Amino acid sequence: xxxxxxxxxxxxxxxFVGLTMGLSFYLAGKAKSSAGYFAAHGEIPWFVNGxxxxxxxxxxxxxxxxxGMIAFYGYDGFLYSIGFLAGWIVxxxxxxxxxxxxxxxxxxxxxxxxxxxxGITLVVGLSTLAVSVFYLIPQMVGAGALxxxxxxxxxxxxxxxxxxxxxxxxxxxxxxxxxxxxxxxxSLLVIFSFILTIMIxxxxxxxxxxxxxxxxxxxxxxxPHDVLKLxxxxxxxxxxxxxxxxxxxxxxxxxxxxxxAEFLSENEPIRTFRIEPVSDSAALLVxxxxxxxxxxxxxxxxxxxxxxxxxxxxxxxxxYLSKLPGEAQSTGSVGPIEFFxxxxxxxxxxxxxxSFKQDDGSTRTVYFQKPTPxxxxxxxxxxxxxxxxxxxxxxxxxxxxxxxxxxxxxTASLPHILIRYYTVKDEESARKSTIVGIGAIGFxxxxxxxxxxxxMVSGAMDVTDTNMAAPLLAxxxxxxxxxxxxxxxxxxxxxxxxxxxxxxxxxxxxDLLMDFGxxxxxxxxxxxxxxxxxxVVGVVAIVLGILFKGMNVGYLVGWAFSVAASANLPSLVMLxxxxxxxxxxxxxxxxxxxxxxxxxxxxxxxxxxxxxGYPDHPGFVPFSQPGIVTIPLGFxxxxxxxxxxxxxxIA
Amino acid sequence: MILERSAPLGSMRPSExxxxxxxxxxxxxxxxxxxxxxxxxxLILFAIYLFFYxxxxxxxxxxxxxxxxxxxxxxxxxxVYGFSLILAxxxxxMLYGFLCHRTPxxxxxxxxxxxxxxxxxxxxx
Numbered sequence: 016x017x018x019x020x021x022x023x024x025x026x027x028x029x030x031f032v033g034l035t036m037g038l039s040f041y042l043a044g045k046a047k048s049s050a051g052y053f054a055a056h057g058e059i060p061w062f063v064n065g066x067x068x069x070x071x072x073x074x075x076x077x078x079x080x081x082x083g084m085i086a087f088y089g090y091d092g093f094l095y096s097i098g099f100l101a102g103w104i105v106x107x108x109x110x111x112x113x114x115x116x117x118x119x120x121x122x123x124x125x126x127x128x129x130x131x132x133x134g135i136t137l138v139v140g141l142s143t144l145a146v147s148v149f150y151l152i153p154q155m156v157g158a159g160a161l162x163x164x165x166x167x168x169x170x171x172x173x174x175x176x177x178x179x180x181x182x183x184x185x186x187x188x189x190x191x192x193x194x195x196x197x198x199x200x201x202s203l204l205v206i207f208s209f210i211l212t213i214m215i216x217x218x219x220x221x222x223x224x225x226x227x228x229x230x231x232x233x234x235x236x237x238x239p240h241d242v243l244k245l246x247x248x249x250x251x252x253x254x255x256x257x258x259x260x261x262x263x264x265x266x267x268x269x270x271x272x273x274x275x276a277e278f279l280s281e282n283e284p285i286r287t288f289r290i291e292p293v294s295d296s297a298a299l300l301v302x303x304x305x306x307x308x309x310x311x312x313x314x315x316x317x318x319x320x321x322x323x324x325x326x327x328x329x330x331x332x333x334x335y336l337s338k339l340p341g342e343a344q345s346t347g348s349v350g351p352i353e354f355f356x357x358x359x360x361x362x363x364x365x366x367x368x369x370s371f372k373q374d375d376g377s378t379r380t381v382y383f384q385k386p387t388p389x390x391x392x393x394x395x396x397x398x399x400x401x402x403x404x405x406x407x408x409x410x411x412x413x414x415x416x417x418x419x420x421x422x423x424x425x426t427a428s429l430p431h432i433l434i435r436y437y438t439v440k441d442e443e444s445a446r447k448s449t450i451v452g453i454g455a456i457g458f459x460x461x462x463x464x465x466x467x468x469x470x471m472v473s474g475a476m477d478v479t480d481t482n483m484a485a486p487l488l489a490x491x492x493x494x495x496x497x498x499x500x501x502x503x504x505x506x507x508x509x510x511x512x513x514x515x516x517x518x519x520x521x522x523x524x525x526d527l528l529m530d531f532g533x534x535x536x537x538x539x540x541x542x543x544x545x546x547x548x549x550x551v552v553g554v555v556a557i558v559l560g561i562l563f564k565g566m567n568v569g570y571l572v573g574w575a576f577s578v579a580a581s582a583n584l585p586s587l588v589m590l591x592x593x594x595x596x597x598x599x600x601x602x603x604x605x606x607x608x609x610x611x612x613x614x615x616x617x618x619x620x621x622x623x624x625x626x627x628g629y630p631d632h633p634g635f636v637p638f639s640q641p642g643i644v645t646i647p648l649g650f651x652x653x654x655x656x657x658x659x660x661x662x663x664x665i666a
Numbered sequence: 667m668i669l670e671r672s673a674p675l676g677s678m679r680p681s682e683x684x685x686x687x688x689x690x691x692x693x694x695x696x697x698x699x700x701x702x703x704x705x706x707x708x709l710i711l712f713a714i715y716l717f718f719y720x721x722x723x724x725x726x727x728x729x730x731x732x733x734x735x736x737x738x739x740x741x742x743x744x745x746v747y748g749f750s751l752i753l754a755x756x757x758x759x760m761l762y763g764f765l766c767h768r769t770p771x772x773x774x775x776x777x778x779x780x781x782x783x784x785x786x787x788x789x790x791x
Contacts (some may be wrong), residue, residue, distance in 0.1 A: 090744055093748055094726075096748075096752070100751075100752055101719050101751060104711075104712060104715045104719075104755055104759075105706075108709065108711050108712035108715075112708065351742060355740065355741045356739065359736075359741065360740065390742065393732055393742055394734055394744055395726055395733060396730055397732065404726055412727040412728070415727055432694065438741075442767075446762070446763050446766060447763060449759065450759040453755055453759045454756050454759070456756055491716075502787045539699075
């Protein structure tokens with residue numbers, strides 16, 4: 016699809032970023048000491064902190080990734096919503112109170128409250144860094160994917176923009192501004208998502224044959240199978256006669272279910288159709304879309320060079336219903352329950368893709384229609400990564416359970432979430448702020464299901480990019496809403512990235528340099544080093560964000576959650592609840608958890624196909640999600656090593 | 667590190683024993699009892715949620731077709747259960763806040779003072 020920067024979007028965007036940075040500089044004076052820099056004096060009001068939790072937590076993955084996943088595959092994206100939110104229960108009920116009571120400035124300090132151990136500080140500092148970096152990558156990739164359609168710039172520009180802006184904010188003002196940025200972002204995100212949901216319900220459903228550009232996808236036939244083999248001139252002629260507008264079919268060069276056809280009209284001389292059998296003897300030709308990247312790097316869309324401006328060749332937007340219950344053509348506005356009921360009995364046209372390398376070195380990707388009954392769309396198991404739960408393979412079911420476990424355990428283990436506990440003045444405020452956070456986040460996730468499904472039928476989806484579903488949905492409704500939501504999405508990324516950079520700065524300055532390295536820094540020096548670290552981590556994040564372009568954002572976040580849960584949670588929980596925990600136990604558990612989860616991920620089939628580029632490699636582990644193995648492994652290691660070293664812990 | 671107790675183990679309730687073991691250096695006080703109660707409430711509510719969540723995960727893993735049933739006409743179990751989990755998280759959180767009592771030691775942290783910088787230092791700058 017061609018994205019033309021809209022002037023409104025650019026202005027709204029600049030206004031938002033300007034406001035954010037203005038706020039940050041205005042509050043800059045408050046963060047001169049290291050205590051201020053790291054933990055905002057503990058004077059942030061609980062309500063603000065609670066909404067800031069939401070702003071911090073609802074990152075690119077939630078907003079862009081989940082909505083996009085739901086828009087393209089249905090219910091499965093919602094599984095992430097459920098898992099992400101459930102993790103807060105672990106955070107609130109198990110970890111929050113005890114942690115606040117013994118906590119200081121960073122996660123490592125909390126662990127160190129009982130043992131003063133350089134070994135602990137080292138490994139926890141490293142684990143904080145590792146998780147922060149893994150969590151940063153999807154945010155930066157999301158930024159690139161966001162800027163490109165919004166403002167028309169290349170992916171790397173978006174990444175660079177986010178990196179630069181965040182580093183400036185963090186370096187100039189530290190935690191205080193970050194909190195208020197995230198409070199702002201959190202409230203706006205929830206409010207405007209709510210507005211968008213109301214608009215979706217108001218618009219209702221209608222039956223269409225194509226997306227919002229008015230293009231109608233055609234279906235021809237049914238043709239007998241042998242005619243579709245197109246071996247003879249008669250076959251071609253037969254196709255032409257029965258097909259009406261078709262003049263000539265061009266067979267594909269392999270045993271693939273596609274045919275290309277020429278048309279009488281000039282606008283798009285070649286179209287691709289997928290052969291969909293309707294019986295043993297006949298099949299329909301259902302229109303598809305094709306993107307071809309030649310060996311010279313030229314991009315062709317449906318046979319023509321991809322255009323730059325509107326009106327030139329591009330992929331058509333998609334996302335529509337092919338059938339409504341009772342043969343209706345449209346419904347009026349619907350209530351929230353009616354929304355699901357109607358969808359349940361409708362048929363939606365989803366789009367799948369098929370990619371293959373041709374003999375001449377080019378890569379062809381065919382995007383084809385997959386009409387799906389509404390009740391299928393609303394069931395888990397539609398997405399390729401979740402389809403395994405419908406099969407009989409135990410390893411795939413274990414994979415699913417493993418992911419849900421990692422999401423459940425991961426929230427409490429994220430270093431950038433934990434830091435926020437220290438910015439309120441006492442335990443009760445910490446409790447209240449977490450409740451506000453859960454309320455806001457839970458409400459937002461409820462909205463994501465409406466947003467995602469609304470996008471699915473909006474007629475505005477770009478088949479190649481799931482991440483743009485939510486903003487494109489907004490664009491299909493109202494240009495102002497689009498501008499605002501895009502700006503909010505950008506600030507979303509800003510907020511999350513600043514939190515992560517701060518966590519990394521804390522880890523490097525206090526844990527690695529001062530505690531483990533023994534370097535003495537006074538307050539002013541600490542702040543300076545923290546700022547320098549922020550810049551370095553920012554640069555690393557920018558580079559990685561550019562390198563990982565195109566990777567699924569949700570997948571990367573799953574990485575971060577799995578590593579966090581495996582490395583941090585066992586130690587955190589056991590320290591808070593099991594008095595026989597020894598420092599060697601903690602050190603061993605964090606190392607083992609971190610390395611086993613990282614190793615598992617790097618050896619998994621998913622990584623081989625998405626990162627290394629070997630799609631059919633089975634990997635060296637039975638399934639891709641490490642959680643169900645590495646989290647218990649962390650606990651086990653801690654228990655065993657603590658037992659082995661217990662005599663040393665009795666004073 | 668020696669743990670002090672103000673009463674023999676046998677006469678304390680389990681939650682008090684528990685708290686005395688995890689509070690590193692203070693004898694049992696009213697605030698510790700509060701904390702024990704709060705912690706216990708937290709763990710019970712956590713267990714309830716865990717049960718609910720595990721049910722969801724296991725049904726999807728073991729019997730995914732069950733999610734197709736429609737407890738409300740036209741709305742399947744997957745959606746109902748999913749929304750319920752989200753709502754339950756919030757309800758339990760509110761319940762927790764309601765049931766927990768403010769502990770007297772809330773404003774005095776046991777954090778060692780050497781790294782704590784107070785507002786007075788700030789004002790002097």
